[in-house]
Amino acid sequence: MNTYAPEEVERKWQRIWEEKGSFHVEADPKRPKYYVLEMFPYPSGRIHMGHVRNYSIGDVVARFKRMEGYNVLHPMGWDAFGMPAENAAIKHGVHPAAWTFENIDTMRVQLKRLGYSYDWRRELATCHPGYYVHEQKFFLDFLKRGLAYRKKSPQNWCETCHTVLANEQVIEGCCWRCDNKVVQKDLEQWFLRITAYADELLDDLKKLEGGWPERVLTMQRNWIGKSVGAQIDFPLERPTASGVTSITVFSTRQDTVFGATFMSLAAEHPLVAELIADSPEKDTVLAFAAKVRDMDRIVRTAEDMEKEGVFTGAYCINPVTGARMPIHVANFVLMGYGTGAVMAVPAHDQRDFEYAKKYGLPMKVVITPKDETLDVASLTEAYTDPGVLVDSGEFTGMDNEAAKERIADFLEAKDMGRRSVNYRLRDWNVSRQRYWGAPIPVIYCPKCGVVPVPESDLPVLLPREVKTRPDGRSPLPETPDFVNTTCPVCGEAARRETDTFDTFFESSWYFARYASARQTDRPFDPEEVGYWLPVDQYIGGIEHAILHLLYSRFFVKALRDDGYVAFDEPFTNLLTQGMVIKDGSKMSKSKGNVVDPDVMIKRYGADTVRLFALFAAPPEKDLDWSDTGIDGAARFLSRLWRLVRDELSGMLTAALPCEAFSDADLTALPPVFKELRRREHLLAHKAGSDIRERFQFNTAIAAAMETVNFLFANVEALRREPKGARVVSSAVATVLTVLSPMAPHICEELWEAMGHADSLAGRPWPAHDPKALLTDxxxxxxxxxxxxxxxxxxxxxxxxxxxxxxxxxxxxxxxxxxxxxxxxxxxxxxxxxxxxxx
CATH class of the missing domain: 3.10.20.590 (Ubiquitin-like (UB roll))
Known part of the structure; x- marks a missing residue:
């Protein structure tokens, strides 16, 4: 083969790798392991350039680590349940299962065509009963120890997708999947008590420092949102009809309690309805609360949002001053933080200040700068800096920070409140009112109540013989063969739970399943998972910083406490790659700027597409698609082919990379050979360092290009000296070895053309000689x-x-x-x- 034909070369080596099982791997305690994993794809039907970039990065890491002597696990699978498959199947009039598995078949072919070094024997699909049977068992374990529970509460509801959404799945008031407006709806739902692990999830972020991007760590810290303060009880002026006698608030500023002049409730607060039951303001309050409930949470807490509210007609009492405080419903108070009630201290909180100014509510100064006096009438904004307490009873004159502890003691002693820690994090709602998901293994019996499905009856199979609804509503509640069952406790007629698991339930443990993906009697073999886990290098998008990554961290800790695993964190190192953009924006069909990987592979070959994706930008930066850039990558590989198969073919031997030569051997040759050897060893050193320490594939490729350029520039001088053949061959061997993780097919072919009998896939990384780097x-x-x-x-x-x-x-x-x-x-x-x- 004298002319470079990418498709022919690539299919040849993909066939050889598959026949030889080149990337099959088994646990081997005698060898150091390395587990590299890219976030598995949703089987949408076609891979896109974002996939190509993500998986090319992972494949370089996997191939490089094999060359460094590690026993490398590099698996692939499919995040196969979820609304997108169901919606697409409804649109095309097919069953979600048929749609999903057809897409998996298509995408598997595409990924194999790119030559990724996966151990395909470990392939999994989360929609397979052999997979979700284990997560049903996990759920039952969680249920036994109270980590899973059911409650009725207001939930984020997408009218388009006909399902609830976790708080993390609501983006600026809209559904994260369909981008339509989210409303609130009261429903009985299943939750996982992720808040039970809030402190550990927060504290263990320290273990990930240096391995995870600081940006992701900060996002998780903020989402968990730990606050230390006090819960304070404000007695109601009149108890409610149901007997409620007080409103409890959480505040980190108990030092300002003497300055609280009114109370603000969230529109969702359950007490609102009771407070206005016989109030003239009832209709006004209900209309305002309905409007606010459906507002975007982020908008409601934005500093620049206009503060609005209504008076309920009810009052509570400030427990430390005895002052009568009007109770309002305000748009900037959220039920998702604290208790959904806020003691308003307008002189020392800017939101309360703006609200009080707008509605003419009283203010009281209780903190002033040292040796200064603040007058309420002269305030143009809230005073929020440290200072000294004034008009605060026995605490007057104290530093406000020191007073926090003293006031907390006082509240506890007087039974007015108690120290408290609050979290922004809320328990994970795992119920989804859709068909295409794993059934929640619970039965409802009129006599026995909520009954877990016995483990011996698992899996609870998702019925395939159903018709999906055009509006997206789940057909499961109207499927008698699925719903109707008998109670495993009393034997009477009962009904199954028809909600399915949130698809993040599946993706929160899949990385552990790869360790022994064909186990049937248990989710994974303890020895296998003990050897391979945790994942050494995880690769995926920044958009999963909270959802998937936080859920996975929680899941590992929960599985650890149930005896399944012995580690605390799932991913030791995390790389968040940038997006692929074109014409200044992210590739998307709506923008008409999508580049089809299949078209590029057919035109240029997989190696060129891989090389461009790795060379155009460092992995953490956005990659700007460039036709000129991919043309340049194609020209370089063609040039490499010509160098080996044409320009130097007559003098190349099966020399090893960075082969050792004596000083006498090199001294007897023209100076260009010694310079070539220096550049060869510099390439091995620099490229290895760039990949190993910084994942700077672009500079590693650039170093190889420079060596190729040097060979081309001196090809005549090199060919004139036959005695230098092994020096040239060694340099070419090093170039091919260094480039092989990025462009494996062409490097394998040229390696074979040099006379090597072994495969580059099994070669070690070239070991450079520090002395060879020195110049004269x-x-x-x-x-x-x-x-x-x-x-x-x-x-x-x-x-x-x-x-x-x-x-x-x-x-x-x-x-x-x-x-x-x-x-x-x-x-x-x-x-x-x-x-x-x-």
Missing amino acids: EVEVVIQVNGKLRGKIDVARDAARDDVERLALSEPNVARHLTGKTIRKVVVIPGKLVNVVAG
Whole structure:
């Protein structure tokens, strides 16, 4: 094969790798392991350039780590349940299962065509009963120890998708999947008590420092949102009809409680309905609450949002001052934080200040700067800086920070409140009112109540013989063969739970299943998972910083406490790759700027597409698609082919990368051979360092390109000296070995063309010789009285006196010494000459 034909080369080597099982791997306690994993794809039907970039990054890491001697696990599977498959199937009039598995077949072919080094024997699909049977068992374990529970509460509801959404799945008031407006709806739902692990999830972020991007760690810290303060009880002026006698607030500013002048409730607060039951303001409050409930949570807490509210007609009492406080419903108070009630201290909180100003509510100053007085009438904004307490009873005169502890003691002693820790994090709602998901293994019996499905009856199979509804509503509640069952406790007629698991339930543990993906009697083999886990390098998009990554961290801790695993964190290192953009925006069908990987592979070959995706930008940065760039990658690979198969073919032998040569061997050859050897070893050193330490694939590729350019520039001189054939062959072997993780097919083919009988897939990374990096000459900097005055090139082993003589004779140095007396010359061999003169 004299002409480079990418498709022919690539299919040949993909067939060889598959026949030889080149990337099959087994646990081997005698060898160091390395588990590299890219976030598995949703089987949408076609891969896109974002997939190509993500999986190409992972494949370079996997291939490189094999070359470094690691036992590498690199698996692939499918995040196969969820609304998108169901919606697409409804649109096309097919069953979600048929749609999903057809898409998996298509995408598997596409991924194999790119030559990724997966152990396909471990492939999994989360919609397979052999997978979700284990998560049903996990759920039952969680249920036994109270980690799973059911409650009725207001939920985020998507009218388009006909299902609830977790808080994390609501983006700026809209559904994360369909982008339509989310409303609130009261429903009985299943939850996982992720808040039970809030402190550990927060504290263990310290273990991930240095391995995870700081941006992701910050996002998780903020989402968990730990606040230390106090719960304070404000007695109601009149108890409600149901007997409620007080409103409890959570505040981190108990030092300002003496300045609380009114109470603000969230529109969703259950007490609102009771407070307005016989109030003239009832209709006004209900209309306002309905409007606010459906507002975007982020908008409601934005600093620049106009503060609005209504008076309920009810009052509570400030427990420390006895003041009568009107109770309002305000748009900036959320039920999802604290208790859904806020003691308003308008003189010391800007939101309360703006609200009080708008509605003419009272203010009271209780903190002032040291040695200063604040007048309420002169305030133009809330005073929120530290200071000294005033008009605060026995605490007057105290530093406000120190007073926090004293006031907390006081509240507890008087039974007015108690110290408390609050979290922004809320328990994970795992119920979904859709068909295409794993059934929740619970039965409802009129006599026995909520009954877990016995483990012996698992899996609860999702029925395939159903018709999906055009509006997206689940057909399960109207499927008698599924719903109707018998109670496993009393044997009476009962009904199954018809909600299915949130698809994030599946993706929260799949990485552990890969360790022993064909286990049937348990989710994974303890020895296998003990060897492979945790994942050493995880790769995926920043958009999963909270949802998937937080849920996975929680799941591992929960499984650990149930005895399944013995580690605390799922992913030791995390790389969040940038997006692929074109014409200044992310590729999307709606923008009409999508580049089809299949078209690119057919035109250029998989190696070119991979090389461009890796060379165009560092992995953490966005990659700007460029037709010129991919053309350049194609030209480079064609040039590499010509170099090996044409320009140097007559002198290439099966030399090893960075082969050792004696000084005598190199001295007998023209200088270009020694320079080639230096560049070869520099390539092995630099490319290895760039990949290993920084994932800078682009600079590693650039270093290989420079070596290829040097070979081309000196090809005539190299060919004139047949005795240097092994030096040239070694350099070419090193180029192919270094490039093989990025462009594996062409490198394998050229490696074979050099006469090698083995495969590059099993070769070690070239070991550079530090001595080979040294040049015959070094650059020495010359200073006169500490100031740079010149530079000279001298022999590396030049004598001190010779270096000093050459330095003093350098024209610019000599000029700066004119008329001066040399008092001292300091020579640092190979680096510096400093002349002290006066």
